[in-house]
Amino acid sequence: MNKKYILIVVSLLVIFLIIAQLIKPDNKELSYVYEKSNNIEKLKVVYDDSLEKDPKNLELQEKYKDTLELLQDDEYIEYSKEFYKKTKDLKTIKKIITYYKSNKDYENSLIWLEKMYSQTNDEKILKEIIDLTSFTKKTELQKKYLLEQYQKTKETTILFELYNIGYKDFSLNTLFNLAYEKKLDKNDYIKTFRYLIYAKDFEKANLLYFRHNLVELNIKENKDLYIYLNEHYKNTTELKKIYLKLYEKTKDKKYFENLEYFYVDEGEIETFLKLHRKKYEKTKSKNSLDMLIRYSKLNEKTLDYLSYLEIKAINQEDDMIMKTIISEYIDLEEDKKLKSFLDKITRFSHNNDNVRDVLINSYVYLQEYKKAEKIIYSHSPKELEPYLVYSVFQDKINKNNESYFLNALSKKTDENLLKKLFNFKYKNSNLFTQETYKYFNKPNTFKKLNFYTKYFSKKQKEKIYFNFSLKSTDPQFLAQVSQYFLNQNNYIYSKEISKNALSIYPNNKLALKTIALTSLWQKNYNDSLKYLKRLSKIDENNIEVLFYLGQTFELKNKKNTANMYYQKVLDNSDDKKNKFYLISKAKLSNIEKIKNDFEEIIKDSNYNEYLISEYLNLYFEQKYYDKILTLLDKYSQIEKSSSLLQKIRIQTLLAKKDIDNSILLIKDFENKNPLDNDLKYFYQDLANIYFNNNKNKLAYENYIISKKLGLENKALNKQLQHLNKYLNSSIKTSFGIQNDIKKGSIQAEYVDNFRLKVRYDQLEKYGSAKAELSDINENYTLGLGKDYYKLQFNNILNEPLSIYVKKEIDKNSVSTINDQLIYKNYGAKFQTTVLDDLYLSSKIDYFDYENSNLTRLRLENSVYYNFTKRYYVNLSYIYENVKNQNAYGYDDLSYPILALGSNDTISKNLSYNYNTGIEYKNSDYNPFVNINLYYDNKYLSSSLVSSFSKDDLTDKYNYNSMINFSYNFID
Numbered sequence: 001m002n003k004k005y006i007l008i009v010v011s012l013l014v015i016f017l018i019i020a021q022l023i024k025p026d027n028k029e030l031s032y033v034y035e036k037s038n039n040i041e042k043l044k045v046v047y048d049d050s051l052e053k054d055p056k057n058l059e060l061q062e063k064y065k066d067t068l069e070l071l072q073d074d075e076y077i078e079y080s081k082e083f084y085k086k087t088k089d090l091k092t093i094k095k096i097i098t099y100y101k102s103n104k105d106y107e108n109s110l111i112w113l114e115k116m117y118s119q120t121n122d123e124k125i126l127k128e129i130i131d132l133t134s135f136t137k138k139t140e141l142q143k144k145y146l147l148e149q150y151q152k153t154k155e156t157t158i159l160f161e162l163y164n165i166g167y168k169d170f171s172l173n174t175l176f177n178l179a180y181e182k183k184l185d186k187n188d189y190i191k192t193f194r195y196l197i198y199a200k201d202f203e204k205a206n207l208l209y210f211r212h213n214l215v216e217l218n219i220k221e222n223k224d225l226y227i228y229l230n231e232h233y234k235n236t237t238e239l240k241k242i243y244l245k246l247y248e249k250t251k252d253k254k255y256f257e258n259l260e261y262f263y264v265d266e267g268e269i270e271t272f273l274k275l276h277r278k279k280y281e282k283t284k285s286k287n288s289l290d291m292l293i294r295y296s297k298l299n300e301k302t303l304d305y306l307s308y309l310e311i312k313a314i315n316q317e318d319d320m321i322m323k324t325i326i327s328e329y330i331d332l333e334e335d336k337k338l339k340s341f342l343d344k345i346t347r348f349s350h351n352n353d354n355v356r357d358v359l360i361n362s363y364v365y366l367q368e369y370k371k372a373e374k375i376i377y378s379h380s381p382k383e384l385e386p387y388l389v390y391s392v393f394q395d396k397i398n399k400n401n402e403s404y405f406l407n408a409l410s411k412k413t414d415e416n417l418l419k420k421l422f423n424f425k426y427k428n429s430n431l432f433t434q435e436t437y438k439y440f441n442k443p444n445t446f447k448k449l450n451f452y453t454k455y456f457s458k459k460q461k462e463k464i465y466f467n468f469s470l471k472s473t474d475p476q477f478l479a480q481v482s483q484y485f486l487n488q489n490n491y492i493y494s495k496e497i498s499k500n501a502l503s504i505y506p507n508n509k510l511a512l513k514t515i516a517l518t519s520l521w522q523k524n525y526n527d528s529l530k531y532l533k534r535l536s537k538i539d540e541n542n543i544e545v546l547f548y549l550g551q552t553f554e555l556k557n558k559k560n561t562a563n564m565y566y567q568k569v570l571d572n573s574d575d576k577k578n579k580f581y582l583i584s585k586a587k588l589s590n591i592e593k594i595k596n597d598f599e600e601i602i603k604d605s606n607y608n609e610y611l612i613s614e615y616l617n618l619y620f621e622q623k624y625y626d627k628i629l630t631l632l633d634k635y636s637q638i639e640k641s642s643s644l645l646q647k648i649r650i651q652t653l654l655a656k657k658d659i660d661n662s663i664l665l666i667k668d669f670e671n672k673n674p675l676d677n678d679l680k681y682f683y684q685d686l687a688n689i690y691f692n693n694n695k696n697k698l699a700y701e702n703y704i705i706s707k708k709l710g711l712e713n714k715a716l717n718k719q720l721q722h723l724n725k726y727l728n729s730s731i732k733t734s735f736g737i738q739n740d741i742k743k744g745s746i747q748a749e750y751v752d753n754f755r756l757k758v759r760y761d762q763l764e765k766y767g768s769a770k771a772e773l774s775d776i777n778e779n780y781t782l783g784l785g786k787d788y789y790k791l792q793f794n795n796i797l798n799e800p801l802s803i804y805v806k807k808e809i810d811k812n813s814v815s816t817i818n819d820q821l822i823y824k825n826y827g828a829k830f831q832t833t834v835l836d837d838l839y840l841s842s843k844i845d846y847f848d849y850e851n852s853n854l855t856r857l858r859l860e861n862s863v864y865y866n867f868t869k870r871y872y873v874n875l876s877y878i879y880e881n882v883k884n885q886n887a888y889g890y891d892d893l894s895y896p897i898l899a900l901g902s903n904d905t906i907s908k909n910l911s912y913n914y915n916t917g918i919e920y921k922n923s924d925y926n927p928f929v930n931i932n933l934y935y936d937n938k939y940l941s942s943s944l945v946s947s948f949s950k951d952d953l954t955d956k957y958n959y960n961s962m963i964n965f966s967y968n969f970i971d
Contacts, residue, residue, distance in 0.1 A: 058087060065092070088119065106136045123152065134165075143167050156188055163195060172196065176204050179212070186217050190225075197225050202232050219245050253287060289315075302332070310341055322358040326365075357388055364391050381407035446480035458488075466493060475501040479510035486514050486521075489677060494518045507538055513545070520552055528552050541572045547580040550587070563588060577601055579614060591618045607635065609642040616648050620655070628652045643669070647678055654685045657693075662686060680709035684716065694777050694795045696723055721938060725968040727751060727776070736962035739951050741814055743962065751776065759785075763817045766809065787822050802829045810849070813953045816888055822850045837866035853884040874899040874915065889953035895921035901930075909937050919950075926950045941966040 050057070065083050068076035077099055084092045093116050100109040110132050117125040126149055133142035142165055150158040156178065162171040175192040178184050184192065189212050196205035208214065209229060215238070219226065223246055230238045239258075247255040273295055280288040289312055296305040306328055313321035322345065329338035342362065345355050356375060363372040372392045376384060377400075386408035393401050462485070469481045478501035485494040498515035501508050516531035529552050536545050550565030566584035573581040579601060582594045598615050605611050612635055619628045632639055632649050639645040646669055653662040666682050673679075687702035700723040703716060729751050735744040747759035757772040770785030783790035792804035806825040810816035824847070831841035840863055847856040862876040880893040901915025916929040928949035935942045946961045 061086075062089075090116070090120070093119075106132060110136070110138070110141070123149075126152075139165050156184060160191065168195075168199065172199060172201075176208070179208055182212075186212075190214065190217055190222055194222070194225055197228060202229060205229055215242060215245065220249055286312075286315075302328075303334075303337075306337070310344070314344060317352045317354045319354040319358040319361075322355070323361070326358070326362050353383065357385070360388050360392060376404070384408070446477050446484075450484075462488070462490070462493075466497075469497050469500070473504060475505040475508045475511060478504070479508050479514060482511060482514045486518055489521075491518050491522055507534075509535060509538060512538075516548065520548065520555075523555070525552050525556050543569045543573050543578070543580045546572065547584060550584065554587070579611060583614060583618060586618045591622055591624070607638050609638055609644050612638065612642075613644050613648055616645075620648070620652065623655070625652050625656045643673055643676065647676075647682075650682055651685075654682065654689065657689050659686070659689060662689075677710075680706045680711035683709065684711055687719075691719070691723075693798060694779065696726055696777050699723060700727055721936070724938070724970050725941065725966070728968050728970050730966055730968040732964070732966040734962055734964040736945075736960070738960045738962060739813060739954075739958050741811065741817065743811075763809070763811055764814055766817050766820065768809065787820070800830060800832050803827070810847075810888075813888060813951075821852070821888070823847045824850070839864040852886070854886045854888075854890065855883045856890060857881045870902050870904050872901055872903070872915075874901065874917070889955070893921065893952065895919055899928075910935055939968055939970060941968070 061083055065076070065079050068079055077096065080092055080096050080099075083089065084096065093112060097109055097112045097116065100106075100112065110129065113125060113129045113132065116122075117129060126145060130142060130145050130149060133139075133145065143162065146158055146162050146165075146167075147170075149155075150162070156175065159171040159175050162168075163175075172192070172195055175184070175188070176196065179189050179192045189208065193205055193208050193214060196202075196208065206229060209226070214222070215226060219242070223242065226242050227239065230242065243255045243258040246252065273292065276285075276288040276291045276295075279285050280292065289308060293305055293308045293312060296302075296308060306325055309321060309325055312318070313325055322341075325341060326338065329335075329341065342359065345359055356379065360372045360375050363369070363375070369392060376388065376392055381389075381404040384404060384407070389401070389404045389408045393404070465481050465484060469478055472478055472481075478497050482494050482497040482501060485491075485497065495515055495518050498511045498518065501511035502515070505511075512531050512535040516528050516535065519525070519527035519531065529549070532545060532549050532552065536542070536549065539545060546565050546568045550562045550569065552562075553559075553565065554562035566587045569580055569584035570588070575581065577597050577600065579598075582598050582601070586594050586598075595615075598611075598618075602608065602611050602615060612631075616628050616631060619625075619631070628648065629652060632645060632652075635645065639649065646665070650662060650665045650669060653665065662682075663686070666679070666686065669676070669682075670679055683702045683706040687699045687706060690696070690699035690702060700720070703720050703723065707716060707720065730749045732747045732749070733745065737743070742762075742764055744762040745759060747757055749758075750756045753776055755772075755774045755776060755778065757770075757774075759770045759772075761768050761770070768786040768788060770783055770788050772781055772783035772790065774781040777795075779794050781790060781792040781794075788806075788808045790804065790806045790808075792802060792806075794802045796803065804825070804827050806827075807822065808825070810821040810823055825845055826848075827843065827845040829841070829843045831839065833839055841861070843858075843860045845856075845858045847858070849855065857880065859879040860876060862874060864872060864874045866872045874897075876897040876899075878893055878895055878897065880890075882890045882892055897917060897919040899915045899917030901913065901917075903911070903913050905911040911934045913932045913934070914930060916927070919926045919928065926949075928947065930945075930947040930949075932946065933944045941964075943964045944961070945964070946959070948957065948959050950956065951958050
């Protein structure tokens with residue numbers, strides 16, 4: 001390209017630039033465009049540019065400020081402050097205040113509010129400053145502005161505010177002056193009076209009290225202030241006026257009692273009696289009548305006293321008072337008044353047992369037996385107490401009064417007289433006659449029978465109750481008998497008699513409750529729920545039924561349903577201090593929240609052992625065993641005579657695995673209570689502790705004791721069968737294929753107070769004979785054999801820790817066996833239970849191979865969790881470090897394994913276990929499956945153990961299957 005063309009191109013570019021500059025819009029036009037398009041960012045740039053050219057333009061500065069606000073720019077607030085300094089613009093200062101408030105910067109908010117107030121003198125701003133000083137607790141500033149507000153408004157409410165924030169002298173003096181000048185409303189008079197009392201300025205308070213006759217203003221609400229002031233000045237005249245007005249308004253007896261006190265204290269007895277006579281005439285007040293009786297007697301106005309006492313005796317139908325009146329009239333020889341009084345009693349004696357009894361006793365005292373007999377014969381036998389029968393008839397039984405004596409028999413509380421009457425009627429001790437069955441086979445007679453049989457032994461009493469239940473057709477009576485047997489832990493009779501009651505009347509609530517609780521105590525939860533649900537339909541908001549529903553679902557491990565019922569107990573309880581409410585609350589929250597209330601109801605119950613046991617069981621559920629033992633020490637006096645609390649102490653020690661103390665207490669308890677049903681469970685729990693501590697022989701002995709005491713369940717039988725085999729000699733054999741290795745073994749084991757195992761193992765073409773000696777629980781093991789030795793210690797320091805040293809052939813692959821690759825193995829294993837269904841295990845092994853420079857370090861950690869009764873999950877992590885080259889496939893490993901599985905029984909003797917999972921190794925996912933079948937009876941055990949998994953050494957999948965048989969020589 002020549003110079004001519006270059007010159008033309010350059011000229012054109014210059015021309016274009018000049019034109020572009022000429023047509024470029026100015027800032028004003030740009031700002032208009034950006035405002036319309038709402039392009040705030042561009043607008044800010046334009047304003048920046050414009051302000052550089054015209055920095056004193058206030059309109060432009062304001063727009064720039066508003067733009068910063070829209071952009072929420074950090075420099076907005078500082079720019080606004082500068083703008084306000086120049087303009088004193090109210091709109092800007094308001095926005096500054098709003099900004100600081102929204103950022104909760106109350107210090108700056110207050111500073112700018114004060115600036116705004118100094119500029120505007122606006123009362124709303126003043127109020128806002130006062131509110132903010134109150135909120136931020138700037139008391140001195142609050143006082144300053146409240147005083148300023150008061151000077152402007154003269155509002156009395158401000159004086160009260162000043163008083164409340166501590167500016168008391170000024171506010172209280174000002175309020176007093178206003179009150180004294182009668183410039184306040186009545187509520188403010190009282191309020192000022194109250195503050196004067198609080199300030200102990202009694203002189204001013206007294207001036208206000210009498211100047212405004214405050215006793216007439218809201219006396220009920222301010223009684224304490226009025227009384228306090230007048231008690232200070234010992235103004236009894238005014239106090240009497242106050243108490244009289246209070247009594248007239250409230251009818252509260254305590255004010256009347258205060259009036260009484262003044263009259264009696266000042267010796268105004270006549271005024272006192274007049275007050276009570278007037279009150280009694282109007283109200284028939286029992287208290288006034290008592291005062292008239294008391295002070296008439298004290299003033300020795302005997303006849304007035306007896307006339308008032310007659311009124312009381314007739315009103316209350318009180319036989320004791322009647323006896324007093326009769327005795328007094330006899331002493332005074334007032335025959336006319338005595339007869340008049342007896343006539344008054346006679347008018348309504350047929351409808352009132354107490355009056356009847358007084359009449360009879362009066363005639364007996366006067367030896368007018370015929371009149372007494374006439375009254376007795378006018379009533380049926382069941383209406384009379386035994387002592388009346390015997391006082392009138394004097395044990396002279398005849399045909400007319402025989403039925404009265406028979407009824408007296410079921411009621412009499414005097415033991416000697418009861419026996420005498422019993423012997424008279426039933427000379428041959430023939431208690432169970434048709435007549436007595438007929439007599440007791442009536443509704444509500446259980447109480448009579450229970451009282452009557454209190455002289456019998458427990459065994460005789462149970463026989464009587466059971467025989468009566470066989471004859472009875474009254475469902476309520478049967479239900480009560482059933483409840484008695486439940487309380488005696490006789491579940492068989494309790495259930496049988498409850499069912500009989502329900503066959504007569506299916507909705508008998510007591511029978512339903514008793515059979516439900518019987519099933520619950522027998523751990524038959526489905527039956528318990530069936531009867532509790534029937535009961536809840538009849539009485540749906542009964543908190544006792546709701547509680548036992550919750551308890552049953554909890555025992556069935558349905559925690560959410562149980563909590564629903566416990567919540568219903570809380571929702572339907574009127575009494576917040578009953579045991580069902582408190583236990584339910586503890587179940588839903590924490591025992592510590594209800595402990596004070598529970599200890600209070602225990603105290604109110606006179607330390608009832610059942611309440612104490614339920615309280616302790618709440619701590620037992622939370623596993624607060626030390627707390628239980630502390631509380632048992634607190635209730636030691638009750639525990640001495642309570643087998644129930646003694647059992648709780650045993651259960652707690654067993655839960656703490658305190659074997660020595662548990663054994664001592666169990667033996668002591670057994671000596672005192674050899675037939676107690678819970679002994680078998682104590683021995684089972686003791687056996688479980690021994691078993692978990694690998695003391696299998698002691699475990700077996702205690703399981704046997706438990707079984708002999710009557711315990712019978714699948715878990716116990718299975719455990720005994722397992723221990724029987726473990727503690728007796730056996731022959732075992734196994735054969736099959738594992739990782740392509742043909743395996744077989746046979747072992748004879750002799751067990752006495754030690755274990756001796758002799759075994760021969762065949763692996764491919766390699767055979768090895770071995771012998772092992774250990775103690776009976778295998779806490780230590782010593783083994784010797786071909787290419788083999790072993791020294792192992794288990795349960796070190798009673799912890800689940802094992803350490804071992806072994807020498808044997810490497811059994812991991814066909815090639816290691818054929819090459820007879822021998823190693824020494826140093827290892828340790830630890831496994832423990834964290835929670836009931838959560839187990840942890842950890843194992844470390846170091847392998848040192850002979851005739852080779854190969855060594856291996858292998859770590860294996862596992863977490864096993866039974867998340868339901870059948871199903872479990874197992875998570876393991878394998879780490880292996882291999883040193884030096886080898887030709888057998890060993891390599892460094894580091895990988896996790898996740899498995900899900902199930903355990904269950906197919907029949908009595910047949911069970912299975914399977915799991916499937918995946919391991920993540922070398923960026924590959926390798927699935928696997930294990931299926932195991934087990935057969936077990938008293939003598940024979942066998943299993944088929946199969947798996948399909950990837951072999952680490954060959955890096956291929958293998959199907960493995962081993963069959964195992966064991967025969968135990970059990971006596």
